[in-house]
Amino acid sequence: MSDSEDDVVLSKRVKTNGSVKKESSDDDVPLGQLSQGSRPHESSASEYDSDENITKTAAKKIKKKPNKRKAEGKTSEPASKKVKKQPSQSAKTKTKPKKEKKVKEETPIKAETPGKDDEEDDGVGYKWWENQLDDDSVKWETLEHNGVIFPPEYEPLPSHVKLLYDGKPVDLPPFAEEVAGFFGAMLETDHAKNPTFQRNFFHDFQKVIEECGGCGVEIKDFEKCDFTQMFNYFEGKRLEKKLISAAEKKKIKAEKDAFEEPYKTCLLNGRKEQVGNFRIEPPGLFRGRGAHPKTGKLKRRVQPEDVILNLGKDAKVPPPPEGHEWGEVRHDNTVSWLAMWRENISNSVKYVRFAANSSLKGMSDYKKFEKARELKNHIEKIRKDYRTMLKSNLMLERQIATATYLIDVFALRAGGEKSDDEADTVGCCSLRFEHVTLTPPQTVAFDFLGKDSIRFYQEVEVDPQVFKNLKLFKRLPKGPGDDLFDRIDPSVLNKHFQTYMTGLTAKVFRTYNASKTMQDQLDLIPNEGTPAEKVVKYNAANRTVAILCNHQRSVSKGHETSMQKISDRLKEMLWQKIRLKKMMLMLDKKLEKKKPKFFEELDDLTKEDEAHIHKQIIIREREKYEKKFKRENDKRAENKEDQLPESQLKEWLGKVDQLEKDYKNELKTGKPLLPDNITIEKLEQQIEKLEGRIASTTLQMKDKEDNSQVALSTSKINYIDPRLSVVFCKKWNVPLEKVFTKTLREKFKWAIESVDENWRF
């Protein structure tokens, strides 16, 4: 029955006729986009007639997407022109204070001579999590800091290092040379091979040359540019740097640290706090992720004049670099940034902010998890409701319900709209026709690029009603390029969520489900085995969460080889084991009859495998002795002692030759040489040991493979309530440092110190 009923609204729209069973227009109204006429309470959207509206939506997309694709070629004019909107500070200062009224006068600061010997004071005694933290519209009372570190001035390359154009060296003005150098340094990276990157770089490079008044030659063909001299020069520099003696390195580091010291911390309400990114980002080529239309563009040097500082009214303003002025000095205590500037790529804002271990970050982290925990009191109702709403007669509600389902079950992100000069990535609300493939009865294949252009690919079974709805959302006239969810966007969704719980938004679901999953997984871990074994299981739980959130990483370049290595090692162990078993049979033939199972694997390796293993061992042995010989002689040379005679090496290698012969023989006869004094018992012992090693190596290999594409850190840092890990460690007696690095322990200090072992998410 439901099928036709379900589809009512749309069928009405699409077919403009018949099949409509029910007049839904009334309820329909609110978001208004669809039904005809009669729209009591909503005026604005109401003029759309349903058909028209559909067409409109489609048209909108069609217009938009192709644009995106076209835009790639023709580019960026608008971007570079983007007018800098100077947010008049007066306006700003006006707007903010309005919410200030709530200022809590309690503010836990003691303000006791904080400036003095606060050296050690950095918050050690201050446990903000034991205080109330309801209102956070005001972030601080006093704020002092020392500004930011600018990257060093450009140092021109030595005169013999040049860009070659058409084979001939070019004298570039320093600025242009710097830009060429950015590319030169990246010559061997994937970026430099990306045509968009090249095009954008070259365009900006030409522009810079022009800005500098030219360089004698006209640089008009990227293909004729040869950056290898520059690349080699930087490579050389890198090597040089590596070769500096340890002592020298240490000294350099110490100097750097001393210089940076003042910038690393600031005073927040008189307490010392770490600053996160106190360095202004250096100029370079923009490394956009995925197919970013602007990748490769020049990210320009930030001047002090571009930088706005934010600090307390009474704080001393750090002096700007010699000969410069700050762009502005602000005293806005409703925000938590210390400095900001605007970057030239997308005209967006970059902030200098507190470090992750700061109280402000900690508090909002804590609130985030508390908010997610709150969701557990509502989730049942929410789920029940959206299951019902999946069948709503209102297209709007169906879309809301379906999107909520996807967000809840598959942990999709909200999916806000993106502009044409960003990579084409999507989340839930921005899913398009082509991202979802439906296979009856209820299989859905998702295939799209999400945040950071990470692919989301999953073939899953969904609720039958969800399947129907998706089918409905894909119905004609929609086609590739059209939004699946044409009635909703994250703000609609979030408004709906707020009706259940204040502060509930799409992203809370991700946090909730991640932490909930972690808890469920941890609950399954028995309290047995060594801490190391428990950590392995903890990591497996962590991995479940990472997979849920689709946190990926690119497989490291050494991965394949290193897997191969492990697998070779395993094979060799297997060979060893078989060999030992053969020896057992040589000692006692009857054993095979007694324990057939035990000897079943005797033929598991082919002759080729065995020969290969022999060869590897021989090679390894030879190398071992040669190295040993060399090392010994080097040592003797240093001590001015006599060298070992060549004959010594010969003797060693002779042993290997003998081994090689033995192996050859063994391969032929299938019988290894029996070591002296060997017994069945000894052999059994060795086999047992070997089996242990094989088991652990196999596990290790599996773990490694499973982990090669999954990033555990992102969920650990952002989604899994740290108190879960703390409780786990406490209860199961696992040292916390096995699961949290030092930085993480600092970041999660609030969790570590506030929780007892009965705590539940």
Next chain:
DNA sequence: GGGGCCACTTAGAACTGCAAAT
């Protein structure tokens, strides 16, 4: 009610330094 701006969290890549392997 939608666009733009702002402030903040979340994200994988790149880099670094250290420990295990050789």
Next chain:
DNA sequence: ATTTGCAGTTCTAAGTGGCCCC
């Protein structure tokens, strides 16, 4: 002692979501 692999850290891009303005 040197190399290598990797965990941990740093960097900065790319999201989310609130708020204001029209």
